Amino acid sequence: MPLLETPPDALSEIYATSLYEVCQKSGGNAAVQETLDELEAILDMARKDAAFNEFLASQVLPESSRAASLRTIFEGKVSTRTLTFLLVLNEKDRLGRLPSMIQAFHDKAQEAFGRIEVDVHTAGPISSADLDAIRERLASALDKEVVAHHRSDPAMIGGLKLRFGDRLVDGSIATRLRRFRDQLGEDGAARIRARVGEMIDASAETPERD
Numbered sequence: 001m002p003l004l005e006t007p008p009d010a011l012s013e014i015y016a017t018s019l020y021e022v023c024q025k026s027g028g029n030a031a032v033q034e035t036l037d038e039l040e041a042i043l044d045m046a047r048k049d050a051a052f053n054e055f056l057a058s059q060v061l062p063e064s065s066r067a068a069s070l071r072t073i074f075e076g077k078v079s080t081r082t083l084t085f086l087l088v089l090n091e092k093d094r095l096g097r098l099p100s101m102i103q104a105f106h107d108k109a110q111e112a113f114g115r116i117e118v119d120v121h122t123a124g125p126i127s128s129a130d131l132d133a134i135r136e137r138l139a140s141a142l143d144k145e146v147v148a149h150h151r152s153d154p155a156m157i158g159g160l161k162l163r164f165g166d167r168l169v170d171g172s173i174a175t176r177l178r179r180f181r182d183q184l185g186e187d188g189a190a191r192i193r194a195r196v197g198e199m200i201d202a203s204a205e206t207p208e209r210d
Helices: 010-048 050-057 063-074 080-091 095-112 128-142 173-205
Strands: 115-122 145-152 161-164 167-170
Touching: 010 050, 010 080, 010 095, 050 095, 063 080, 080 095, 095 115, 115 128, 128 145
Parallel strands: 115 145
Antiparallel strands: 115 161, 161 167
C-alpha cells in the first residue's frame, strides 16, 4: 500500500501546526524553511523510489524496526526536528499520511512567509520573461510574494487560467467562447419569444374578414 496522497485533513493540520510551532521555537522562519525543504525532499524520494515508499507506508514492519531504519537513513543527514517528526509519526503509525501532513505544513509556511503559489495554465510554453511578468502583476494585485508554476494545457485554445488555493480565474479563449455561445443562446431564445409574442398580438388586433 503506497503513501496516501490525499488533501490535508484535520489530523494533518494538527501535526503540521505542532511541527510549525517547534520550528518557530527552535529557529524561527529559517528552521521552518529548512524543515520544509527536508520533508519535501523525503517525499520526493518516496515518490521516485517504490521500495522506500512501501517502507514508509507498510503496515507490516514493526515500529521498532522501522524507527531503527529511519535513524540509519536520516541521522546526520536531516535536522533533529525532521527526524524526530518522522519518528513520532512512526510511533503513532501515521507515516502513511506523510504527504498530506507535508502539504499542510507547506501551506502553513507559505502563509507565514506571505507567499502564495499560483499555477499558470496556458495552451503551450511561455518564456521565463512572460512568466515573470505574470508573477509581478499577481504579486501587485494580491499584495503577496507569488511563486508561479507554469502548466501547459493542450486542451486550451489560448488565453490564460490561474489557480491559487481553491480559486480559479479562467480567462481562456475556450471559456470566453462558451460564455459567448451561452449568451447568444439566451439572447436568441428571448428574441424568438418576443417575436412570437408580437405575432400573436398582431393576429389578435387584425379584424376578421367575412
